[in-house]
Amino acid sequence: MGDMLTVKPNPKMAPIAHIIFGFAVALLLVGCSRNAKQQASDSLYWNPPDQLGAEWMPWTFEWLFLQVSADPVVYISSAAHIKSDPSDDGTAEVEHPVIMPSTLDDILPHILIFQGKQDAVKRKAVVLIGGDDHATCGSVLKAIDYAKRARVGHIFFESYWRRSGTAFLNLGDSHYSNPRYFEFPDGFKPSDELVKNIATITVEKETFQWGSVPVTVEGLIKELDSFTSKADSKKVLLVVRVDPDAPFPALRFVLYQAQRAGINKVTITQK
Numbered sequence: 001m002g003d004m005l006t007v008k009p010n011p012k013m014a015p016i017a018h019i020i021f022g023f024a025v026a027l028l029l030v031g032c033s034r035n036a037k038q039q040a041s042d043s044l045y046w047n048p049p050d051q052l053g054a055e056w057m058p059w060t061f062e063w064l065f066l067q068v069s070a071d072p073v074v075y076i077s078s079a080a081h082i083k084s085d086p087s088d089d090g091t092a093e094v095e096h097p098v099i100m101p102s103t104l105d106d107i108l109p110h111i112l113i114f115q116g117k118q119d120a121v122k123r124k125a126v127v128l129i130g131g132d133d134h135a136t137c138g139s140v141l142k143a144i145d146y147a148k149r150a151r152v153g154h155i156f157f158e159s160y161w162r163r164s165g166t167a168f169l170n171l172g173d174s175h176y177s178n179p180r181y182f183e184f185p186d187g188f189k190p191s192d193e194l195v196k197n198i199a200t201i202t203v204e205k206e207t208f209q210w211g212s213v214p215v216t217v218e219g220l221i222k223e224l225d226s227f228t229s230k231a232d233s234k235k236v237l238l239v240v241r242v243d244p245d246a247p248f249p250a251l252r253f254v255l256y257q258a259q260r261a262g263i264n265k266v267t268i269t270q271k
Contacts, residue, residue: 130158140243233262
């Protein structure tokens with residue numbers, strides 16, 4: 001959709017190169033669906049704490065932003081659209097570039113094209129997933145699945161509110177601390193020491209749970225702060241179980257509280 005799928009031809013590229021590229025993309029699109037289950041369990045997505053390293057210097061990667069909305073609408077934007085103004089607190093009257101709506105099925109081809117562009121300039125491709133007030137958690141799960149099918153190794157979650165259909169990045173330098181997606185590979189058994197650092201929150205239509213205990217909003221904040229105070233927040237792994245029909249703003253609230261508490265590893269799974 002829009003500018004995202006516009007690929008300028010390279011006059012220096014031989015015709016055979018175009019054929020090979022198109023064939024490769026077709027294989028990826030067909031194979032992704034067939035191998036989704038296998039890829040989802042791949043240990044590629046397991047990132048142990050304390051191993052981010054120097055690879056996260058800002059000049060080594062760019063973002064592709066997925067803002068899910070009412071199913072199946074999604075707004076897809078790249079760094080070419082995104083502007084950053086740390087002085088804006090969200091209330092200023094600014095010119096917000098509007099992104100034309102796409103559908104969830106458009107995510108995979110957008111990611112593949114984005115990855116190709118980043119590979120060409122030797123940059124890491126990073127996908128940032130957020131949502132507006134019309135989205136449900138089910139759309140977030142679908143966006144994660146598409147990113148995994150494309151074998152994106154660097155998936156982050158936006159924890160801030162933004163207007164629907166806009167690509168204005170109002171995060172300043174804080175976007176480097178957005179929670180990062182991780183996934184336990186099939187059969188993984190965490191050590192007793194690691195278990196102490198795993199917190200589980202469930203997001204339902206109208207309630208939250210801390211572990212298996214229902215909690216209020218205030219109770220959730222209290223439990224999260226208490227948990228992180230007893231552990232190194234950077235080593236905490238937050239497991240968020242969601243009802244697909246739960247409103248995304250409830251999940252966004254959990255992600256924001258996780259970021260506020262200094263947690264940088266989050267997995268989101270279906271309840």
